[in-house]
Amino acid sequence: MSSSTTATAAPERSWASEKLFLGMPFWAYLKSLATPGNFLAGLIMAIGVPLIAYRFIFGLGASTNLSQTNPWGIWIGFDMLSGVALAAGGYTLATSVYIFGLEKYHPVVRPAVLTGFLGYLFAVLGLMADLGRPWNLPVPIFFSWGGPSVMFEIAWCVVLYLTVLGMEFLPPVFEWLGWSKARLWAVRMTIGLTVFGVMLSTLHQSSLGGLFLMAPTKLHPLWYSPFIPAYFFISSIAAGLSMVIVESALSHRAFAARIDHKTDIDGIALGLARGASIVLFAYFFVKLQGVADGGRWALLATPYGYWFLVEMLGFILLPSMLFAYGARHRLVTLVRWTAAWTVLGIIVNRLNVSVIAMNWNVPDRYVPSAMEVMVSITLVTIGVSTFRWIVNRMPVLNELPEYRDSASH
Amino acid sequence: MIPHDILTLYSAKMLEYGIAVLFLLLFIPFWSYVQGPAKAPARATAASRTPVARAAEWFLTPADRLFHRGHAWLMGGDDGLVTVGLDDFAAKLVGPLSRVSLPAVGASVGQGEQAWSLMAADGRSVDMLSPVDGTVVELNPALAASPGVAERDPYGDGWLMKVRPSRLRANRINLMAGRAVHRWMEEAAAGLRGRVAPGLGALAQDGGAPVAGMARAIDPDGWDRLAATFLLTAEEGPDA
Numbered sequence: 341m342s343s344s345t346t347a348t349a350a351p352e353r354s355w356a357s358e359k360l361f362l363g364m365p366f367w368a369y370l371k372s373l374a375t376p377g378n379f380l381a382g383l384i385m386a387i388g389v390p391l392i393a394y395r396f397i398f399g400l401g402a403s404t405n406l407s408q409t410n411p412w413g414i415w416i417g418f419d420m421l422s423g424v425a426l427a428a429g430g431y432t433l434a435t436s437v438y439i440f441g442l443e444k445y446h447p448v449v450r451p452a453v454l455t456g457f458l459g460y461l462f463a464v465l466g467l468m469a470d471l472g473r474p475w476n477l478p479v480p481i482f483f484s485w486g487g488p489s490v491m492f493e494i495a496w497c498v499v500l501y502l503t504v505l506g507m508e509f510l511p512p513v514f515e516w517l518g519w520s521k522a523r524l525w526a527v528r529m530t531i532g533l534t535v536f537g538v539m540l541s542t543l544h545q546s547s548l549g550g551l552f553l554m555a556p557t558k559l560h561p562l563w564y565s566p567f568i569p570a571y572f573f574i575s576s577i578a579a580g581l582s583m584v585i586v587e588s589a590l591s592h593r594a595f596a597a598r599i600d601h602k603t604d605i606d607g608i609a610l611g612l613a614r615g616a617s618i619v620l621f622a623y624f625f626v627k628l629q630g631v632a633d634g635g636r637w638a639l640l641a642t643p644y645g646y647w648f649l650v651e652m653l654g655f656i657l658l659p660s661m662l663f664a665y666g667a668r669h670r671l672v673t674l675v676r677w678t679a680a681w682t683v684l685g686i687i688v689n690r691l692n693v694s695v696i697a698m699n700w701n702v703p704d705r706y707v708p709s710a711m712e713v714m715v716s717i718t719l720v721t722i723g724v725s726t727f728r729w730i731v732n733r734m735p736v737l738n739e740l741p742e743y744r745d746s747a748s749h
Numbered sequence: 750m751i752p753h754d755i756l757t758l759y760s761a762k763m764l765e766y767g768i769a770v771l772f773l774l775l776f777i778p779f780w781s782y783v784q785g786p787a788k789a790p791a792r793a794t795a796a797s798r799t800p801v802a803r804a805a806e807w808f809l810t811p812a813d814r815l816f817h818r819g820h821a822w823l824m825g826g827d828d829g830l831v832t833v834g835l836d837d838f839a840a841k842l843v844g845p846l847s848r849v850s851l852p853a854v855g856a857s858v859g860q861g862e863q864a865w866s867l868m869a870a871d872g873r874s875v876d877m878l879s880p881v882d883g884t885v886v887e888l889n890p891a892l893a894a895s896p897g898v899a900e901r902d903p904y905g906d907g908w909l910m911k912v913r914p915s916r917l918r919a920n921r922i923n924l925m926a927g928r929a930v931h932r933w934m935e936e937a938a939a940g941l942r943g944r945v946a947p948g949l950g951a952l953a954q955d956g957g958a959p960v961a962g963m964a965r966a967i968d969p970d971g972w973d974r975l976a977a978t979f980l981l982t983a984e985e986g987p988d989a
Binding site: 614629632635663 | 761764765768769771772775776779780782783784785
C-alpha cells in the first residue's frame with residue numbers, strides 16, 4: 341500500500357475504508373474476504389439466488405411440491421414459524437433488561453435485537469417466496485382489512501414488530517455513523533419501543549399458533565389443541581433464550597477480537613439457561629394438559645404418538661433437565677449444547693405442527709422439493725452473512741469508548 | 750374427535766386437575782434446584798459501590814454528640830467531664846460484643862491514640878481510638894456485667910467512660926458535628942457497601958436495618974482486620 345495513494349483520495353476513501361472496508365483499502369478488503377466460510381456462503385448464494393429468481397419467474401408450481409392439499413411447506417414451517425420463534429430473543433432480552441432491570445444481560449441485548457430483526461426480516465422474505473402473489477401483500481394490510489382473521493392480525497403485528505425491531509437497533513447504527521444527537525433520540529425511545537415490542541410479540545407469537553385452530557380435522561389430534569396459541573407463545577420464550585445462548589457462544593468464538601472481555605458471557609449463558617429450564621418445564625406440563633384435555637392418551641401408542649413422545653420427552657423435558665443440571669453445576673458447555681438442542685427442538689415442533697402432523701390422514705403427503713430446501717438454506721445463509729457484516733462494523737458485541745459512560749442501549 | 754360420556758368427562762377433568770397439582774408440587778423443588786445452592790460471599794460488584802443518598806440514616810448519629818473519625822463520640826457535661834462512647838456504626842460493625850477492655854481509672858488517653866478494645870464472641874478483638882485527650886475518671890459499671898449494652902444502646906446506657914479533658918478546645922478541631930457527621934457517615938456507609946457481600950443484601954440494597962456483626966458477615970475470616978480498617982486502627986493504615 342503506497343502512502344501517495346492514500347493521500348490523493350483521503351476524504352472519500354477514509355470514510356468508506358473506515359465504515360465499510362474495516363479500515364482497509366478496497367483491494368485489501370476484497371482480499372481479506374477470501375476465507376473458506378465466505379467461499380461456502382458465496383457458493384450457496386450462487387446456487388440459491390438464481391433459484392429464488394426461478395421461483396418468482398416460473399411460480400410455485402414449477403419450484404415447489406406444494407399443492408391444494410398441502411399449501412404450506414417448509415417456507416412456512418421453517419422460514420416463517422421457526423424463524424419468528426427463534427427471533428423471540430429480541431423481545432425476551434429487551435424486556436428482561438429494560439423493563440425488569442436485569443442489567444446483567446445488557447451485553448447480549450444488542451445481538452439479541454439484531455438476531456430478532458434479521459430473523460423477522462428473513463421470515464418475511466421466506467413468506468414472500470411462499471405467497472402465490474406476493475405483490476398483493478399490501479392489500480390485506482392497507483386496503484382490505486379482514487378484522488376477524490387471525491392472518492390479518494399476524495400481518496399487521498409482523499409489519500409493526502419488524503419496524504419496532506429496526507428502530508430498537510438504531511442506537512448502534514447511529515453510533516457507527518457517528519450521529520450522536522440522533523443516537524440520543526433513538527436511546528430515548530428504548531422503553532416505549534420495548535413495551536410496544538413485547539405487546540406485539542405476545543400477540544403474534546400466539547396468533548401464529550392460533551392459525552392452526554382453524555384446522556382441527558387436518559392437524560393430528562396430539563398436536564391439535566385449543567391451547568396451541570399458548571404453546572407457541574411459551575415455547576417462543578424458550579426458543580429466544582436458547583437462541584441467544586447459541587448465538588452469543590458462536591459470536592464469542594467468531595468475533596473474539598470484538599468482544600468486550602469484561603463481559604461475563606458464561607454467567608449470562610447460565611442465567612439464561614435457568615430461565616429456559618423453567619420455561620420448558622412449564623411448557624411440558626401445559627402440553628401434557630392438552631393431551632389430557634383432548635383425551636388423547638390412546639394415540640400415544642401409535643407411530644405418530646411415538647414421534648410426539650420424542651418431541652415431548654426428547655426436545656422439551658430432556659433439555660429442561662439438562663439446562664437445570666448445567667445451570668446448577670455451572671457447566672457452560674452442557675448449557676450451550678442443550679441450547680442448540682432446544683433450538684432444533686423448536687424447529688421440529690414448528691415443522692410437526694405445520695408440515696409433518698398436518699394432513700397426516702391424507703394419502704398425498706408433502707415432501708419439500710430440493711429447490712424449496714435450497715431456497716431456505718440460501719435465506720439462512722444471507723441472514724447469517726448480514727449478521728456478520730453488521731457485527732463487523734457496528735458496536736453490537738462491544739461498546740464504543742465514547743458512549744461507554746452514557747446511557748447505553 | 751373422541752366422544753365423551755359424562756363419566757369420561759369427569760375422569761378427564763380429574764386428570765387435568767391432577768396434572769396441574771403435580772406441576773405445582775414439582776415446580777417448587779425444581780425451582781430451588783435450578784437456582785442452585787446459596788452463593789458464597791463475594792467481593793462487591795461495581796453496582797453495589799454506587800453511593801446511597803440516605804446511607805447515613807442506616808446509623809444513628811445524635812445531634813448533641815461530637816464524633817471522631819475513629820467512630821467514637823463524646824458529649825460534654827456540666828461537671829467539666831466528657832462522656833465517651835463508640836458510635837452506632839462501630840457497634841454494628843463489630844457486635845455482638847463479649848467484652849469491652851477499657852483503660853484503668855486514672856489512665857491517660859490521647860486523641861487519635863488507641864484507648865480501648867472491643868472483643869467479639871470468637872475471642873478476636875479490635876482496638877478503638879480515643880476521641881479526646883485527658884484522664885479517665887470513671888468507667889461504665891454496666892459494661893462489666895453486660896458488654897452488649899455498648900452495642901445495643903451506644904449513645905445511652907452503653908457509654909464507655911468519663912474523661913477529664915486536658916485540651917478540649919484543641920481537640921474540637923478534629924471532631925465533627927452537624928452536616929459533617931452526615932457526610933462522613935455517608936462515606937463510611939459507601940465504603941461498607943463497597944465490601945458488602947450478597948448475604949447482606951437487605952442492608953445494602955433495600956434500606957433494611959444494618960445487623961450486628963456486619964464485618965463478620967462480609968469477611969468471616971478477616972473480619973477483625975476489616976473492622977480495624979474502618980475504626981482507623983489497622984496497622985497498614987486506613988483504606989476506607
